[in-house]
Amino acid sequence: MKANPPATSGPAADFDASRAGPPVRAEPADLEPSPMSMKFVPGVIAALSMALALAACTTPQERVQQREDLLAAAGFAVRPANTAARQQALGRLPPHHFVQRTHGDTVVYLYADPLVCDCLYLGSQEAYGRYRQERLQQRLLDQQQQIADEQQMNADRFEDGAWDWGLWGPGFYR
Template sequence: MKPFAPFVVVVGLALAVAGCTSTSSNPLMSNPFGYKPESKEDLLAESGFKTLSLNTPQKVAAFKTLPPHRISQTTFKGRPAWVYPDQNVCGCIYIGGQQAYNTFIKKGRAQMIDSRVNQMNKSDDPYNPTQMNAEIYWDDPWDDSDAYGLYLN
């Protein structure tokens, strides 16, 4: 049993260190199920914006002065920040720095391009390759499933 104890300790330490490492650098681990944000709030949270709850009267007053559902630039703790007041979903403020804003813009553009490409692929274009492939496989000449009936009679 004594030689087995150091092995258990080493494996335990390795698992502890592996559990503490960041998975954000690995795209498969940061989004393992291929989740795509559906709303602007989801995209903000995924981009690195943090939520601030409105727990003081000063925050509520500042919340009411911001344009609703628009990202605007302001100063937070002496640094430039981007804020998004959400009145409908959480009644909170999303706040992020320049890096979070840049990530939000990049992901928003990618999402718009992706939705536009999906719209184009679903069109009634007769030269659409996905539609053509569906037609090809529907009546393919090498489908001889009916021919087997001739040999069974």
Template sequence: MFLAMLAACAPYGQIRKSEDDLALAGFTAHYANTTARWQLMNLLPANRMAYRMNGTNAVLLYADPLTCGCVYMGNRMAYAAWVSAHHGTPLQERQMTAEINQHPGWDWSVWSPDADPPEVRALHGLPSHGVAGY
């Protein structure tokens, strides 16, 4: 019985380690705590690196819909640290490019705390208006 339970938890343990690695590399978790964020998170490949452009800057994204219900976001420096720890390959880079070509749209405004309804902002201890950033 115990082994069956342990086997059932094993996939989540690997995902949890990936999340720890992302945080150590400099990625920040942004919770999909609104309908719009949840919809965008689900456009990303689950538990795989992707990116979206924010102006002329690529923001690297790692969606985790099951464990944390969040999207980890990082810059190129965070991505480089993550790749060096995970021995990234040119194939992964090509997969990210193919994925963004399939789903080019991304609405950064929904990741702004200003986009949250007042109830969500209150849950995070944020003022009910005037908060900038994503």
């Protein structure tokens, strides 16, 4: 392992060894990251960051509200569950899932929301098709944004061959 010259400026120059506590004995192998472990670090960091970002972005109510905005834009009609009979009927449907019903020769799609609006969305096959198309478009845009975020994160990676891992102690990067 190559010894690094003493730092004359920057954080290493400001380091006071008398306040650092007892020295840590480290073997050369402890100071060098393994090539295999370093390969996966950016991917793991990216995946964890994305999962945390997505989890922190929306609440269940917000996700339902976003879906309902798409339903209304696609042409679904909203019917409030404002009577006891409607409340009972709404309770018989699975919440936040589509149910297909046939009424005569007409296919109707139902979407029950007891959480946000306490209502029922009713739509035709055409409205359901527009909704699905819009959801697909939204997912594609979300994926494109995720790829752009990951590319930016990779572009921001710190690559400095002169970086001295030994200053920070062994073990944190394994």
